[in-house]
Amino acid sequence: MYEKTFPNKRFKHTLHFLDKHISKSEQILDLGVPNPFSKIMIENDFKVLNTNGEDLDTNQSSLKTANYSVVTAFEIFEHLLNPFTVLENINCTKILISVPLKLWFSGAYKSKTDMWDRHYHEFEDWQLDWLLEKTGWEIKDREKFTHPVKKIGFRPLLRYFTPRYYLVFAERIK
Numbered sequence: 001m002y003e004k005t006f007p008n009k010r011f012k013h014t015l016h017f018l019d020k021h022i023s024k025s026e027q028i029l030d031l032g033v034p035n036p037f038s039k040i041m042i043e044n045d046f047k048v049l050n051t052n053g054e055d056l057d058t059n060q061s062s063l064k065t066a067n068y069s070v071v072t073a074f075e076i077f078e079h080l081l082n083p084f085t086v087l088e089n090i091n092c093t094k095i096l097i098s099v100p101l102k103l104w105f106s107g108a109y110k111s112k113t114d115m116w117d118r119h120y121h122e123f124e125d126w127q128l129d130w131l132l133e134k135t136g137w138e139i140k141d142r143e144k145f146t147h148p149v150k151k152i153g154f155r156p157l158l159r160y161f162t163p164r165y166y167l168v169f170a171e172r173i174k
Helices: 009-021 037-043 059-065 085-091 125-134 152-157
Strands: 029-031 048-049 072-073 093-098 137-145 165-172
Touching: 009 037, 009 085, 009 137, 009 165, 029 037, 029 059, 037 048, 085 093, 093 125, 125 137, 125 165
Parallel strands: 029 048, 029 072, 072 093
Antiparallel strands: 093 165, 137 165
């Protein structure tokens, strides 16, 4: 199943983690507009709805009106000023999240041309864990993984050894 060619290691790793925890019969609300990974989920027989591109910091209506049993948030929370409120307003019992980890050798990503493509947070694992705990979620599984790039240099070399992404599966406890 995972022999398909994916655009990158991150997608293959994330799909494997999703398949490990979520039944293909469950309806997923994927935070964010349709994207390459939501298309991969659909191609792999997951039922996926996406939000409509609204600013989730100020408008969480889709979290309250959509019919879903699982939320996925793959590389979304670092773009939000207030992921706490989003986590509080999720109306289901399962969530899968991935975030880029804060790297000591590379600062947070900021685009000078696209106001939506900025990282307000680059998490350490304990920060996401605490955020989930404070909003009523219990972590059931977690993984960190590297994401090497095909470039030459000191930072690309460090990416072979330093975890870049953090994946979490959690269930609502309150």
